[in-house]
Amino acid sequence: MKGPASLNRLTIIGVGLIGGSLARALRKWGSVGEIVGSGRSSSHLQRALELGVVDRYELDPAEAVKGADLVVVAVPVAATYTVLQSIAPHINKKVVVTDVGSVKGSVVSDAESALGDRFGRFVPGHPIAGVEHSGVEAAFSTLFVDRKVILTPVEGTDGDALEVVEGLWETAQARVMIMGVTEHDRILAATSHLPHLLAYLLVEHLDSQEEGETLFDLAAGGFRDFTRIASSDPTMWRDVSLTNREALAEWMESYRKRLEQVIDDVRAGRGEQLQALFTKAKRARDRYFPPDEGLE
Amino acid sequence: MKGPASLNRLTIIGVGLIGGSLARALRKWGSVGEIVGSGRSSSHLQRALELGVVDRYELDPAEAVKGADLVVVAVPVAATYTVLQSIAPHINKKVVVTDVGSVKGSVVSDAESALGDRFGRFVPGHPIAGVEHSGVEAAFSTLFVDRKVILTPVEGTDGDALEVVEGLWETAQARVMIMGVTEHDRILAATSHLPHLLAYLLVEHLDSQEEGETLFDLAAGGFRDFTRIASSDPTMWRDVSLTNREALAEWMESYRKRLEQVIDDVRAGRGEQLQALFTKAKRARDRYFPPDEGLE
Numbered sequence: 001m002k003g004p005a006s007l008n009r010l011t012i013i014g015v016g017l018i019g020g021s022l023a024r025a026l027r028k029w030g031s032v033g034e035i036v037g038s039g040r041s042s043s044h045l046q047r048a049l050e051l052g053v054v055d056r057y058e059l060d061p062a063e064a065v066k067g068a069d070l071v072v073v074a075v076p077v078a079a080t081y082t083v084l085q086s087i088a089p090h091i092n093k094k095v096v097v098t099d100v101g102s103v104k105g106s107v108v109s110d111a112e113s114a115l116g117d118r119f120g121r122f123v124p125g126h127p128i129a130g131v132e133h134s135g136v137e138a139a140f141s142t143l144f145v146d147r148k149v150i151l152t153p154v155e156g157t158d159g160d161a162l163e164v165v166e167g168l169w170e171t172a173q174a175r176v177m178i179m180g181v182t183e184h185d186r187i188l189a190a191t192s193h194l195p196h197l198l199a200y201l202l203v204e205h206l207d208s209q210e211e212g213e214t215l216f217d218l219a220a221g222g223f224r225d226f227t228r229i230a231s232s233d234p235t236m237w238r239d240v241s242l243t244n245r246e247a248l249a250e251w252m253e254s255y256r257k258r259l260e261q262v263i264d265d266v267r268a269g270r271g272e273q274l275q276a277l278f279t280k281a282k283r284a285r286d287r288y289f290p291p292d293e294g295l296e
Numbered sequence: 297m298k299g300p301a302s303l304n305r306l307t308i309i310g311v312g313l314i315g316g317s318l319a320r321a322l323r324k325w326g327s328v329g330e331i332v333g334s335g336r337s338s339s340h341l342q343r344a345l346e347l348g349v350v351d352r353y354e355l356d357p358a359e360a361v362k363g364a365d366l367v368v369v370a371v372p373v374a375a376t377y378t379v380l381q382s383i384a385p386h387i388n389k390k391v392v393v394t395d396v397g398s399v400k401g402s403v404v405s406d407a408e409s410a411l412g413d414r415f416g417r418f419v420p421g422h423p424i425a426g427v428e429h430s431g432v433e434a435a436f437s438t439l440f441v442d443r444k445v446i447l448t449p450v451e452g453t454d455g456d457a458l459e460v461v462e463g464l465w466e467t468a469q470a471r472v473m474i475m476g477v478t479e480h481d482r483i484l485a486a487t488s489h490l491p492h493l494l495a496y497l498l499v500e501h502l503d504s505q506e507e508g509e510t511l512f513d514l515a516a517g518g519f520r521d522f523t524r525i526a527s528s529d530p531t532m533w534r535d536v537s538l539t540n541r542e543a544l545a546e547w548m549e550s551y552r553k554r555l556e557q558v559i560d561d562v563r564a565g566r567g568e569q570l571q572a573l574f575t576k577a578k579r580a581r582d583r584y585f586p587p588d589e590g591l592e
Binding site: 128129148150187191192194195197198200201202203205207209211212214215216217218219220223224225228229231232233234237238241242245248249252253254255256259260262266267269275277278279280281282287288289291 | 499
């Protein structure tokens with residue numbers, strides 16, 4: 001445990017579900033002198049203050065980071081560059097900066113151009129935690145308990161900065177993994193970005209049919225689960241799709257090719273192939289997500 | 297309410313989740329003299345007897361249907377023909393026969409050839425109810441409450457037989473809808489069969505990768521929900537895919553075409569198109585499945 005015990009001041013830019021839950025976790029398990037919030041909406045920040053998530057807030061990120069030991073940027077991926085650029089002149093050589101974006105390649109290059117010679121202090125991070133709800137009202141201290149947090153330091157990342165961010169997440173009871181930027185983006189494209197695209201596409205496709213209403217009316221629980229992620233924030237997913245487009249398009253394309261083969265199998269009535277496919281899939285699904293756990 | 301109040305003897309062939317739940321519902325809300333079970337496994341039938349789901353059982357379907365007013369065939373779609381053929385000589389002109397299969401085209405033609413001049417007594421049915429669990433142990437009387445049950449009578453179906461089956465499901469508190477066979481199979485291919493294929497395919501595709509284990513290890517709640525239906529019974533879904541292959545292949549193909557366009561949008565970084573797609577999908581999803589309901 002590296003522990004952020006020596007933190008005098010933590011600044012969180014973007015006090016939503018992720019940023020707010022991290023603040024709550026640090027209050028519970030860590031020792032932080034002051035937590036300062038920042039963001040675009042003063043009413044949201046006011047709410048965060050009332051809820052005791054932050055000790056005070058500053059609308060201007062440049063003001064908010066003054067005197068901070070650690071800055072957590074928890075804004076949409078597309079806003080990362082602007083935020084980092086606005087705080088760059090105001091952070092000293094000892095400050096550590098990290099983010100929580102679900103795409104790391106674009107964030108790293110944004111950080112490189114926005115932070116200049118402070119880039120070594122930036123540790124790219126991504127907590128793999130549910131985002132079905134959003135906003136500071138939904139924040140809770142145990143969101144990250146036993147969840148994985150991937151950190152993707154690059155060659156220029158300072159070792160001590162990495163240690164501070166590892167300590168941050170360990171304090172929040174998360175399991176920290178270190179991984180390359182490209183590997184992260186390739187893996188998340190497969191397990192998160194591709195399923196989101198497929199779900200959005202199915203709902204849109206059925207909704208575009210003349211009999212759309214009848215279709216949804218007769219959809220049952222399986223459809224409901226399958227399409228739950230199609231209820232996610234469209235702007236966020238546009239940004240993810242754009243910033244991770246190469247890896248995402250590659251997975252979509254290889255999936256499309258397999259789909260083409262399976263359409264062929266269905267048309268030709270190749271029962272053995274279909275049963276082999278379904279059996280292999282069920283076996284993998286049940287191995288990684290045992291059916292008796294939770295609601296299944 | 298047409299009500300099956302005058303049922304002296306109900307025979308259920310295949311006493312699993314669906315057949316068992318229907319038996320329990322009729323015991324609770326209907327008035328049935330005797331419920332006779334039949335099926336392939338004497339241990340399952342013995343369990344159904346111990347649980348009070350049936351009053352007695354006969355392994356031989358021909359024996360089980362003797363003296364029945366109503367026969368419910370709740371076996372896998374692929375077994376329908378064999379079951380109907382074995383009972384055909386033993387049902388008189390007054391007996392009503394119905395099924396619960398999730399594909400209706402193949403069932404209707406199976407029934408036509410298996411039942412011959414008794415075909416008018418057969419009412420094709422499909423309760424749209426969850427099948428995440430299975431087996432008589434999981435059966436419960438309220439499974440069908442407020443769920444939709446689609447009946448697809450054809451030209452030769454006797455009107456009084458249809459009324460009996462309507463009454464059966466209304467007694468179980470289900471909402472009965474009448475629909476054409478082709479329409480049923482086309483709609484269910486879109487809302488149920490297509491999503492199952494897509495989910496199976498995603499899990500199999502990721503599991504086929506060298507880094508498969510890492511992929512699943514980093515998959516979060518969204519992936520878990522999306523792939524829940526990939527845990528369904530492979531044999532059942534092979535049969536559904538084979539028996540409804542035309543409608544299913546058509547939906548798979550139109551989905552594949554849309555996917556191709558969206559891959560293009562992602563590659564070209566067409567943010568506006570992507571946001572429009574996601575927004576349209578989210579709006580439809582939230583309209584039909586309000587986000588505040590249930591677990592979301």
